[in-house]
Amino acid sequence: MSTRRRIFEAEHELFRESVVRFIQKEVTPQVEAWRAAGCCDRSVFEVAGAQGLLLMWADEAYGGAGVADFRFEQIVYEEMIRHGDIGVYLTLHSRLVAPYIARLGNDEQKARLLPEAARGQRILAIAMTEPGTGSDLAGIRTHARKVEGGWRLNGAKTYISNGINADTVIVVARTDPQQPRAFGLFVVERGMAGFERGRRLKKLGLDAQDTAELFFDQVFVPDANLLGEPDKALAYLAEGLAEERLLSACQSIAHAQVALDVTLDYVKERRAFGRPVGAFQNTRFVLARKHAELDAMQSWIDVLVMEHNDGRLDAATAASAKLLTSELECRLIDECLQLHGGAGYMEEYRISRMYRDARVSRIFAGTSEIMLEIIARSLGLREHMD
Template identity: 75%
Template sequence: MSETQPRRLIFDSEHDQFRDSVARFVQKEVAPHVDRWRAAGRCDREIFEKAGAHGLLLMWADEIDGGAGIADLRYEQILYEEMIRHGDIGVYLTLHSRLVAPYIGRLGSDEQKRRWLTGAALGTTILAVAMTEPGAGSDLAGIQARAERRDGGWVINGAKTYISNGLNADAVIVVARTNPAERRAFGLFIVERGMPGFERGHKLAKLGLDAQDTAELFFNDVWVPDANVLGDAMHGFAYLAEGLIEERLLAACQSIAHAQAAFDLTLPYVKERRAFGRPLGALQNTRFVMARRRAELDAMQTWIDALVMEHNAGRLDAATAASAKLLTSELENHVIDDCVQLHGGAGYMDEYRISRMYRDARVSRIFAGSSEIMLEIIGRSLGLSDRME
């Protein structure tokens, strides 16, 4: 937890001990490699295995599947915060273990759980989910990849893009259309490394998140057995919707943590940097900018902490999760923009972390549902739609 934040009321001594353990892990196993990973465009696979050995993956899963049986989202929140504070936002452990693996946990048979979750908890099996296509981003109903029933399984054809963990992944949950006549008939299919017809494109160059591998995936007559289908092959749209509340809350946790890290980088900088013969922090504009952002961060963090507790209690709704994702991503970008400005010319140089954070932050208003989609969800929750008369 940041030293500049007021005391946060949702954590107890066990959470504090866990935070200290995660901070030490990130400082030892992540921080020394960040520059190399960012230059390579992907982190080493070994970091997943090290995180698994440290008990940081699939904490929610039952012990029989390699987890710790801890459903409390506060532990994942702490992992986000310490990874961003001491390491790099592009090390996507949480996507692997809290966004993708739960589909197997919720929908998988006992055999499927034993088959994939144990390796995922150990970090030896890296997971990804393939939803986005060149012509279908936030609008999942526009997905064109298709799966056709054949020979005790399904044959998948199509292409996916912007897939996080796309290069490192050993098992990819692929969303494909299973009934062309039904707009929302999708299946979730686990495609494994080495399956004939499954190919990966180049590592995609991005504006930010340089340490996180992003790739195109191609499926050319990939036969997937029934044993690799999660749940009902016609109900995938509903399954995806079930996971969006938590995904957007986690995105909010990430955004506020990233903004807080930027603030913590900038505060000592403006105290030390001199302009017009005085520390930059002695100038009224600097004081006012930092004071306003401190107040906004504290208010937003308090709300997000409360929503984490609401989610733990099973009470968080889709519109509130959308609001959290919308407002935290906007605050993240505003705070980091101010921090770059206060760094002056140094803020434009990649040797300073704040420059890299500026690039990393931009996608938060796009992934997990764009800001425009969040506004649409919130608006509809108010009874407002384009069908009103």
């Protein structure tokens, strides 16, 4: 791991030590079983909640610590990837989904939903993607029809992270067929009639992260489970995109750093033609270049974390961070696998699993192509220009 000075202070490093202890005790021994099962055990959320690692930003009245400093979340990501598994999605629960309840929920909704989420007793997910829509939220077909006392929800979602474990799913649905941008956010809870889970989806990587299909057949969602206004969901979702992409960037850079460290250990021990693989010039130069690229990128991401803490991270910069870190992650891990030789193709070596896990980073949280479109628009470039 790089010894370069970073943005963390003494309190962060003490927190890091506690996170490492938690992961080594509660996650590391379970990783192989979870990857084989295609899903982590839901009990890890409760243990993390008891440790104070969930919804750290939430007010104490709602079970949090009232600490909004993004660096604490960054540490959880870094150490979960290093000592646990990249597919244990505590952060999606804590930092992507729960904030919608905090921002948009009324007092009753927050009091009902957030404390259990902070304790890990109510696992959260968000359902946007549908078969055939991908990143095109405007193409969503799931719809909610207003009825007395609530809404009737119909439709299907796919690729939903935490989909199997989730007790509460925030569902994006069309609310007015006459208005192309009228969407609402509906809190669907485990046990509601008509709410069914489909397959646990088998994936190329992220084996321990449960991903599922969800189906809604005439699900009655009471008015008390509508978040915000019924026609403003797209605007609400846009508010959280910069943070989501920063989280993705933090994940990619941490994953890349672990891959580099794993490879450094390997080439120092593995011998070929009578000397360590790390002694060959190609190996030394490849790893030296990747170390330099990684340090430069990490420095920039750390700056963006501090800008986000100050409320100054904009959508285009977050898109740039997500784009470049995911590309670096995939390039670096590919070259690290190459330096493992035939061993890199074997499942028993961690670099093999990391290679599979990394590929989705250029797809989720907005594809690389969508990131390029966002960046291009920030430069005043449009597909059709006068």
